[in-house]
Amino acid sequence: MSANVPAIPSEAGSLVPTHWYNIAADFPEPLPPHLHPGTGEPVTVEDLIGLFPRALAEQELSVERYIEIPQEIRDVYAIWRTTPLVRATRLEKALGTSARIFLKYEGVSPVGSHKPNSAVAQAYYNRNEGVTKLTTETGAGQWGSSLAFAGALFGIDVEVWQVRASYESKPYRRYLMELYGGRVHSSPSELTEAGRAILAADPETTGSLGMAVSEAVEVAMRDDATRYALGSVLNHVALHQSVIGQEALAQLQAAGFDGADVVFGCAGGGSNLAGLSFPFLREVLAHGAKTRIVAAEPVACPSLTQGEYRYDFGDFSGMTPLLKMYTLGKDFVPDPIHAGGLRYHGMAPTLSHAVNLGLVDAVAIEQDAAFHAGILLARTEGIVPAPESTHALAAAYRYLAESDRDETIVIGVSGHGQLDLPAYGGFLDSYPR
Amino acid sequence: MSANVPAIPSEAGSLVPTHWYNIAADFPEPLPPHLHPGTGEPVTVEDLIGLFPRALAEQELSVERYIEIPQEIRDVYAIWRTTPLVRATRLEKALGTSARIFLKYEGVSPVGSHKPNSAVAQAYYNRNEGVTKLTTETGAGQWGSSLAFAGALFGIDVEVWQVRASYESKPYRRYLMELYGGRVHSSPSELTEAGRAILAADPETTGSLGMAVSEAVEVAMRDDATRYALGSVLNHVALHQSVIGQEALAQLQAAGFDGADVVFGCAGGGSNLAGLSFPFLREVLAHGAKTRIVAAEPVACPSLTQGEYRYDFGDFSGMTPLLKMYTLGKDFVPDPIHAGGLRYHGMAPTLSHAVNLGLVDAVAIEQDAAFHAGILLARTEGIVPAPESTHALAAAYRYLAESDRDETIVIGVSGHGQLDLPAYGGFLDSYPR
Incomplete structure (x- = not known):
């Protein structure tokens, strides 16, 4: 070949x-x-x-x-x-x-x-277009920590919704996101309409990537300097x-x-x-x-x-x-x-x-x-x-x-x-x- | 230059x-x-x-x-x-x-x-001379996990005395040693004369690398197929x-x-x-x-x-x-x-x-x-x-x-x-x- x-x-x-x-x-x-x-x-x-x-x-x-x-x-x-x-x-x-x-x-x-292979690229292009904050979802935390890392390098705030099952069982990756300066929420959260609706229907849900995406997208749509990043x-x-x-x-x-x-x-x-x-x-x-x-x-x-x-x-x-x-x-x-x-x-x-x-x-x-x-x-x-x-x-x-x-x-x-x-x-x- | x-x-x-x-x-x-x-x-x-x-x-x-x-x-x-x-x-x-x-x-x-730069070399030479077990000390666990890793590759059992302060505060590195097949003890331990003497004098000691060395050396001296490895x-x-x-x-x-x-x-x-x-x-x-x-x-x-x-x-x-x-x-x-x-x-x-x-x-x-x-x-x-x-x-x-x-x-x-x-x-x- x-x-x-x-x-x-x-x-x-x-x-x-x-x-x-x-x-x-x-x-x-x-x-x-x-x-x-x-x-x-x-x-x-x-x-x-x-x-x-x-x-x-x-x-x-x-x-x-x-x-x-x-x-x-x-x-x-x-x-x-x-x-x-x-x-x-x-x-x-x-x-x-x-x-x-x-x-x-x-x-x-x-x-x-x-995950950083894409996180770095996404942070770069967002920075170039004046974005100051990125929202995202993460499961085990590999993507969330990658975006937090990339955000730190390109001067972008990063806010992460982490699937509850992982948020609770894998605290080290949350510490890693925070070390890079990221903010981390357990998903579903009370911070979004999507999260509140999911919690109302099933307060004990372990969460899912799909739910966390909904929350991060909702927050990104709220203002012009915030965009969403998908891992x-x-x-x-x-x-x-x-x-x-x-x-x-x-x-x-x-x-x-x-x-x-x-x-x-x-x-x-x-x-x-x-x-x-x-x-x-x-x-x-x-x-x-x-x-x-x-x-x-x-x-x-x-x-x-x-x-x-x-x-x-x-x-x-x-x-x-x-x-x-x-x-x-x-x-x-x-x-x-x-x-x-x-x-x-x-x-x-x-x-x-x-x-x-x-x-x-x-x-x-x-x-x-x-x-x-x-x-x-x-x-x-x-x-x-x-x-x-x-x-x-x-x-x-x-x-x-x-x-x-x-x-x-x-x-x-x-x-x-x-x-x-x-x-x-x-x-x-x-x-x- | x-x-x-x-x-x-x-x-x-x-x-x-x-x-x-x-x-x-x-x-x-x-x-x-x-x-x-x-x-x-x-x-x-x-x-x-x-x-x-x-x-x-x-x-x-x-x-x-x-x-x-x-x-x-x-x-x-x-x-x-x-x-x-x-x-x-x-x-x-x-x-x-x-x-x-x-x-x-x-x-x-x-x-x-x-640490593996030396652990691999030490396991290799011990294996060549018929050693079947290595004992060692470790602090944060970097050396102990390195020797456990090297032992796994060269077919040598590894037994580690980990300084109590780190054993208690850094459980992940103990899990890592165990994943590689190593056995891990908190040091000072009741398993050695040295450890028992130290504990008798100060039951609350946080341990030290020097104490852990003593324990590992003592066990290595007990039989011919066991040697000591220092990190x-x-x-x-x-x-x-x-x-x-x-x-x-x-x-x-x-x-x-x-x-x-x-x-x-x-x-x-x-x-x-x-x-x-x-x-x-x-x-x-x-x-x-x-x-x-x-x-x-x-x-x-x-x-x-x-x-x-x-x-x-x-x-x-x-x-x-x-x-x-x-x-x-x-x-x-x-x-x-x-x-x-x-x-x-x-x-x-x-x-x-x-x-x-x-x-x-x-x-x-x-x-x-x-x-x-x-x-x-x-x-x-x-x-x-x-x-x-x-x-x-x-x-x-x-x-x-x-x-x-x-x-x-x-x-x-x-x-x-x-x-x-x-x-x-x-x-x-x-x-x-």
Whole structure:
């Protein structure tokens, strides 16, 4: 495949790309448009302004293949990028496989996940257009802390609604948001109409990402200097995350490997897997590469494997544009599993389209299988993966256990799990000390 | 200075060194020997065997300039090395300095600090000599989790005595040790004679690294397949940590900078600063470079700035060889500051010798100044530094505030502080949200 891989835009001596890759340019059938909830017509850039700054609204609807990454964003990426592509030989041995396993590890970012790749871009464009405050939702807190971090760098106040299940079980990520200067509320909250209505109907709700989105959107609509930022799902978020897969391809080439046979990633809203896999799909679509992509989602929130592919709202209260996606329905409230970042009722329209076209397969993973996969990674390669990332590991182990395969495997490890260590405790009893 | 920097041994295309650098080869006066506590004579390799495997005992007394890093260790280093050397332009701006600040950031390792650089080496050599169990002490848990990680990779059981003050205030690092398969005890414990004697004298003691060393050494002496591993202080630990400074020098050169004017690092037992600074001191000693080194220690445990330079034991109970070092006395129990890794009564003999020769300066930093330095780093560069590392930052900020200097500054950020987030909380009140 190496002859087919186009030169990935990057500066001399660096594997960090200079451009984001936009898969909308390469889909064999056009990406279904987002629809205006009032008119049912495809949304325009003008429709999205008010919620997002113009630059991001334009990226959301763009079909340009490459969009240049502004220098100021690349300067921030340089704090932690490139992220490691680790050949996991000790894990291979433990699994007894002939496959070559590579881990693309985003846990080395300042907040410990892939989320800053988009948070930094979103804060930058908002700052450029005079926005002084951003609101957002977060599950486990990976996105909220990423936006708080980015806000600190670009001088923007950040206010976060964190899903109650995670707010209560993962206090360290709240401390992290506050350290960066962010304000954090448990969602649903009494601060918004949406939150008050949800609490009135079910005071004991564990919350959901969809509910938290409603609250953050409501507050962003209140004034002109405040905008909303979304950590996943939307096209411009998948765009920003494409740095992951572009780097991974370049790193594989540098290590003498012609791409990968299978790429595994966890999928909640979809930004991690989209970012990792779409550059590989570019090789499939544009150059006939044979790479397969596998989305690993939790059994507790199986939008790809159990949901319907249809238009639905991105949030609980129906304030967002209608998105064509695999969805469990905007009212779906998943069990409070540890992988808070995977508790989303829908799935990125780009990734949903790729699944619908047969370009991406999906599997659902039980929580205990996921944690056991994470423990094996920790004890073979040292990396403690985020609960979300363990789903991708479990899916890969299962695939490799089916038969011995002489293949090259890339597993996206979207974040570290050091702030999730108490969750691991419950799964250690079956292991010898 | 670039013409003077010798080619740092490394593989083609990599800045990770292939050899450790041993400053004992270059000191203008020989390093004072460790003394046998019974005879008062310099210890021999044979004296050290029993406590350490032969390979490490030989490294402890070696005066060879370069010692090759075995391939199996380099393969593990490859999980996270090279670590980033970050140009901190946003921090420079916030400080209003003309200086160029570089952060050498060890927080990207699987456990989040520089400690695995030596843990992996120690586990490797012990495994090679048939050792099946390692005992050790730990403060905040950075070293204990590193050794547990290394033990998991090399099939060695790891048992850790963690200083009570940290055991009780930092449960996440205990979970991390257990995730890697380690066993963890609060120190002083009822499991050793040393621990029982300390508890009998002061049941409410907060513990100290010196006490925890005594317990771990006592258990290691009980049987032949068990050895002790120390996370700092000793010469072989400083040797292993030299990968940090060698990388930093190579990265500075790659960025077009001829070394550094000043290098700042925190110093508890000394391994972090030794590892970062000794390759820079090689340039001073062998090639006349002008780099100054500054050790930042806590006011609560000021061995370099308030201690005596004399022979003392490395542990509380007097079980180790006598080490020539700056010491507050083996009975000294520091206040339970958050920077648990800096709560050690002595200082690495190599670093102490360098201080005594005038090659390294020392400053003592108050805890609140340290945390405020950490908050500024988080809000400018995103990195949340370990409480230990914040001391180096505070020392550098103070130096840069004295006058505007057109200099190149390297600050060692020895680890991330994501498991120390509750400690940051108490210092956030004076910051706007």
